[in-house]
Amino acid sequence: MTSASRGFLGRRRTDADPSRIPPGQYVTTGFPVLSAGPTPHTPVDRWTFSLRGAVDEPVSWTWDEFRALGSEDITTDIHCVTKWSKLDTERTGVSLDTVLAGVHTSARHALVFCDGGYTTNLPIADLTGGKAWIVHSFAGAPLEAQHGGPARLLVPHLYFWKSAKWVRGLELRDEDEPGFWERYGYHNYGDPWKEQRYSGD
Amino acid sequence: MERAALLRRLTWQTGTVVEIVTETAHTRTIALDVPDWGGHRGGQHIDVRLTADDGYQAQRSYSIASAPADARVEITVERLPDGEVSPYLVDELRPGDELELRGPVGGYFVWQDSPGGPLLLIAGGSGIVPFRSMLRHHRSIHSTVPVRLLYSVRAPEDLVYREELMRMATSDEIDVSLTFTRTQPPGWNGYARRIDHRMLVETGWSPSADPLTYICGPTAFVETAAELLVGIGQDPARVRTERFGGIGENP
Amino acid sequence: MTALDGNAIAGMLQTAFGRDMTAALGTCAGCGAASRLGQAGVYRGAATVLRCPNCESVLMVIIENGGVLGIDIHGLAGLRDPG
Numbered sequence: 001m002t003s004a005s006r007g008f009l010g011r012r013r014t015d016a017d018p019s020r021i022p023p024g025q026y027v028t029t030g031f032p033v034l035s036a037g038p039t040p041h042t043p044v045d046r047w048t049f050s051l052r053g054a055v056d057e058p059v060s061w062t063w064d065e066f067r068a069l070g071s072e073d074i075t076t077d078i079h080c081v082t083k084w085s086k087l088d089t090e091r092t093g094v095s096l097d098t099v100l101a102g103v104h105t106s107a108r109h110a111l112v113f114c115d116g117g118y119t120t121n122l123p124i125a126d127l128t129g130g131k132a133w134i135v136h137s138f139a140g141a142p143l144e145a146q147h148g149g150p151a152r153l154l155v156p157h158l159y160f161w162k163s164a165k166w167v168r169g170l171e172l173r174d175e176d177e178p179g180f181w182e183r184y185g186y187h188n189y190g191d192p193w194k195e196q197r198y199s200g201d
Numbered sequence: 202m203e204r205a206a207l208l209r210r211l212t213w214q215t216g217t218v219v220e221i222v223t224e225t226a227h228t229r230t231i232a233l234d235v236p237d238w239g240g241h242r243g244g245q246h247i248d249v250r251l252t253a254d255d256g257y258q259a260q261r262s263y264s265i266a267s268a269p270a271d272a273r274v275e276i277t278v279e280r281l282p283d284g285e286v287s288p289y290l291v292d293e294l295r296p297g298d299e300l301e302l303r304g305p306v307g308g309y310f311v312w313q314d315s316p317g318g319p320l321l322l323i324a325g326g327s328g329i330v331p332f333r334s335m336l337r338h339h340r341s342i343h344s345t346v347p348v349r350l351l352y353s354v355r356a357p358e359d360l361v362y363r364e365e366l367m368r369m370a371t372s373d374e375i376d377v378s379l380t381f382t383r384t385q386p387p388g389w390n391g392y393a394r395r396i397d398h399r400m401l402v403e404t405g406w407s408p409s410a411d412p413l414t415y416i417c418g419p420t421a422f423v424e425t426a427a428e429l430l431v432g433i434g435q436d437p438a439r440v441r442t443e444r445f446g447g448i449g450e451n452p
Numbered sequence: 453m454t455a456l457d458g459n460a461i462a463g464m465l466q467t468a469f470g471r472d473m474t475a476a477l478g479t480c481a482g483c484g485a486a487s488r489l490g491q492a493g494v495y496r497g498a499a500t501v502l503r504c505p506n507c508e509s510v511l512m513v514i515i516e517n518g519g520v521l522g523i524d525i526h527g528l529a530g531l532r533d534p535g
Contacts (some may be wrong), residue, residue, distance in 0.1 A: 002258075004300060007293050010259050026257055030283055036497040038508060078239040081498045117277040161498045181498045184370070184513050184524060198517055211466045248463040262460055272486030306462035399473030420455050442460045442491060 007058060016087055018076055022192035025085040029153065032084060033146050036180060040115035040166050043149050044128055049099070049134065050169035054107035060169075063150065067136070069094045074133055076156040078163070078190040091143075093135030093154060096127040107172035111179060112153055115166040121188070122181035124172065131157055157189040159197070211303055213250065214238075218298045219273060224361040227280040228327070229291050230266060232273040233300060242264055243335035244311040244415070244443075247276065247304035251286060261286045264417075264443075265305060266329040268337030274302075277361060279327045303312045310415065310443040318411040318439070321346040323396070323426050325418025326354060328445060332417065333362055336369055349376045351404045353396055353422065355383040378404040396422075401427070401429050408434040461500060464468040464514060465489065468521045471533075479530035482509030486530075502527075 013027045013098065021027060044063040052058040061069070071092050079085045090187055110127060112120050134144055134171045135154045144147035149164030161181050171177075187196040195201060216233035223229050246264045258436050267275035280291040294300070302447060312320070312335045320339075322332045329352055339348060360379070370377040380392035380400065406412035414435060416426045423442050431437055457463070458474050465473040474490035485506035492511055493503040499515040504527075511527040525531065 002250075002252045003299070004254045005289070005300070006298055008251045008253050008259075010251070010253055010257055011283075012257065013235050030285065034236075034497045035495050035505060036496055036501050037510075078468060149521070184499060186498055187523065198515075210470075211463060212532075246459070246462070262463070303463050306466055306472065307474055308489070309474035309488050310459050441488075442457065443498055444455070444457045 008142065013087075016153060020087060021085055022079050023195045024086070025079055025083055025192070028086055031147075032080070032082075032085065034080065034082065035146075035165070036118055037116050039071040039145050041145050042115050042150060042166070048168065049148050049151070051099070051103060051172060052169065053111075053171040053173050054105050055103060055172055059103065064136070066094060066151075068072050069098050072133070072135070074135070074156075076154075078156055078160050080160040081186065081190070081192075081197050091133070091135045091154060092137040092140070093133035095130065096132040096134065097130060099134065100124075100128060101174050103172075107174050108172040109176040111167055111171040111173055111177045112164045112167060113170055114164050118164055118166065118180050120153075120162050120164050121177055121182060122158070123176075126155060126158065127170075131155065157191075159187075159192050161186065162190055172197075211306065213301050213303050216274060216300050216302050218296050218300060220223075221294065225278060225358055225363045227291065228277060228361055230275055230277045231290065231300075232267075232275045232293065232322060233302070235302065238274055240269055241305035241334075242269060242307075242313050244331045245305035245307040245334075246331070247274070247291070247302045248306065249276075249286070250301045250303070251289060252301070255430040259286050261406045263304075264334070266330050267343055268334055269443050270341040271337065277327070277330045277333070280449075302309055307421050310417070310441055312413075312415065314342060314344055318413050319349070319406050321349045321405050321412045321414040322348065322419075323401075323405075323414065323416040324350065324352045325396075325416075325422030325426070326359065327361075328416075328418030328422070328443070329361060330417075331443065333365070333417070334414070336375065336427055336429040338368075339375070340369070340372075345374060347376075349378070349405060351378045351380070351396065351400070353380045353382060353418070356381060357384070359387045376404075396426055396429065398429055398432060401426075401433060405430075405433070406434070411436075412439065414440045415443075416440065417443060420444045456494040456496075458492040458494055458502060458516075460494050461502075461514070462490070464500065464516075464521070470512065475534050477532045477534060478510060478511055478528050479532075480504040480507060480509055481529040482528070483507035498518055502519050 016027045027078045047063045050060040077087045132155045136151045153164045155168045216235040219234045220232040250260045252258050257353050263276040266277045278290045281287045368373045385393050416423050425443050462474045479486045481507040491505050495501040502512040513524040
């Protein structure tokens, strides 16, 4: 049994309401930057967001068109599979309900694709109903590249690896396709309240 | 003896802090007594693990600053502004405290005694730490390998091991060049800029000397130095790098 | 630009493989370049990713779960100890 390091607390808050913290998580005051690869730098004048796959026609928005869809402010808690949680984070973004409005599809799955090659998969049902956004601002300022800018996906009810950084679009699919971390054994769904970190959990 | 140490299973050990030396306003050298320490090679590092009362753990790596011949294991830690582990090690840790560590680790960024060719060491900021181990080792084995050290810091208050480096520079085999990239000491007429092609030509070895080069420091510094060396004509296979990242505190 | 290199995970690799791996020569299955694992780019995400310094393809992924290390080396066409 490892004995404690005298006086070490770490960069954590211990005053948070426990009912807001999923099992096995610690609340951090910092903002760890986690990534599976180098940070892409995509200028907004070259950025597009696309829907492709099981749709009648692929749809694409430029940055200006995307911003014109209308944004909302989201204050939410986020939970990373590496055990840190951050409470009351403030972001601004376009709801996936807005993005997917008017899109006719029988597909039930989405594979999210991003600059740098990162992917993650989710049921489309977890992207709609006010549960997901394409975020472009954090705490009122443009999203920094290291935190996923120009835009990242935000799906706070799932572990944060599903909130893909550097998002460029969704591939709508009839059949589920595992994304980057899912292929390496991370849970296909990733509900932090059921502690679904790895497949089989 | 050393080969047995290399094959020893890597486990977490507990060291006791015996002395803490303040190097600069934000840097301290921590000397540890580690009972089952099997020795190390210059350039290797240790993993340090801190555990809070509730079991929360944080782990970071630190280059060993002491020579293999030194009795105690020393690390030099710089307090990073948003750090989680370094503020504890620099501000809180006291003699008598225990520290959990694992090592030594590393087999690529090591120097014991290079066969043929002189040595070039290029350090950016806290990248100087593993080179102190290598230079102390060089001295303790009375190595005749010529060494040139180029050490880049932002300001005089960021310079660590100054007296020791100046003492080493008085030996015939070791040359030390400093560059202060942002502010310089009063009366300084040495280098006052970031490393560049001309500085490396003036302070390093020509490719015909077939030097062995080690570069250590923040990522951008290491990548710049490595590119410059290749541009001068150095063999990339004879250039070894270790990045501190500057974000070593991130998990 | 990578923030860390394989040297930073020397302890993890040694725990997994039983010996130092930073000096081992890894051949990238993507581009064929051979490099010391100590030179590979290291990224900490959900797990630890090592990438080829030449083409950034994934060489190795190391996952820690309950004290057990899982290592995926599909990205390596070869791994050789320099001896």
